[in-house]
Amino acid sequence: MSLPLKNVPTADHQNTSPQVAPASTLLDLGGVSKTFGNVQALSGLNARIGTGEFVTVVGPSGCGKSTLFNIVAGLEEPDDGAGIQFRGQSCKARDLLGNVSFMPQQDLLLPWRTVIDNAILAIEMEGMPKAEARALALKMLPEFGLAGFEKQYPNQLSGGMRQRVALMRTFLFKRDLMLLDEPFGALDALTRTMMQRWLLDVWQKHNRTILFITHDVDEAIFLGDRVLVVTARPGKIKLELPVNLPRPRGAELVTSPEFISLKRTLLEAIEEESMKSFQATTGH
């Protein structure tokens, strides 16, 4: 059902986008601040992620994206006064630990484990017997473009393949929320485009909620139902931009007028923040 984009009337976008009426709010962050010594990384950040939504986060470098990531992953506690709600329940950041499947920038594969054993690391920790976990992962290999590679070691794989193994590990660790931190940042442009389309495919098939952090505006629009722009430090949400582009999304989308206009809006917002961030660090 991939209609040529130019034939799709703008009003119809809303019907094809799944985020317009999310079933429920999965994660609600209210007034999240974080201070390290005399550096304020986040200041009163508010964000809401609906079940099944694909939300992307962009911002200038050093805007506290990583801090946000660590808080949502449950690895760091925000300053007092923050309100975190997960599945409608108030909780601490550390309660999210183990409830969120996260994938950091580096693939962090264990070099002594084969592809299949790296993929099952998380579910093995949960207590699934190794044989059962391997059988489960083996079935998923073709979908992740890794069929026939199960016995290889990470140092025998290309960067794109290593990233897919890490993503597979994240997908196998079935949690309501997936948190991805610039997973394609280290890949070359061509591989990155392929991986983005592939990720959308897998996301739609598996019905997951994704919070995706990136510094690439094209990537943020191409993937997301909504793009959140974070301000320069101290970080808060500067702009929340719904991306009402139809799915499934193809390569031709990035040159469409709708895409370009969204990109212009985002770039302007980010440019402003980058300047602030730049001036703050250079002292001008």
Place this chain on the structure above:
Amino acid sequence: MTSTHALSDLPRAALRGVLGVAIVGLIWEALVWALNVPSHTMPRPSQMASAVAATPDAYLSGFLRTLVETLIGFAAGAIVGIGNGVLFSKFTRLRQMVFPLFVVSQTIPVIAFGALVVLWFGNTMLAKSVIAFYLTFFPVTVNTLVGLQAVNPKQEALLRSFGASRWQMLIRLQLPTALPQIFVALRLASTLSLVGAIVGEWFGDTTGLGVLLLQAMYNENMVGLWAAILASALLGTTFYGLMALIERTCVFWRNDL
């Protein structure tokens, strides 16, 4: 890929090593013969071989005795050293209390310590193993600790997010990460434990390579001394080579080994 490659190369590499030893032996033999060096200064390899052939039992039993002492001391040192490393990495206060004592223990000359061990354990095999242990546990402790502390914090955070217990963290991440470093220490320990066993034998015994060395020295038996030296070298090299082989098999993911 790299590991199988390295392993298939192994027999050929071993063959070249043996060939090298044979060539050096031949040159040695030829030089001593050609320059007419007296055998009480530098004996020929063939003289050593016939000395060993004359009393093979003494050398064989000495070799086996020292081997057993070395292995017991090495195994104890490796187990205690790795255990200490794990404990010290988990309990910082314990490390701060005990580690300085370990350092002090290592500054005591092994000779002084050897006398003490003999008084405690007598002229037993255990006494030699204890000295071998004394020389090995410390480097293994230090290297295990260094290896465990080299774990990538991001990797730790990732496993924590998967709900890993402390035990799982140790077994699945920390120990494998430390393994290359641990093997560096085990290779070192394989030679140190031999030194410990031989020094231990000097404090009094009737069998062992150390005993053969001592007897040859007292009798000014240059041929016997060299035969004992070469027997020790054979034991040490074989043990070291075996450790290196195990290292290659266990730490296969390191390309630079």
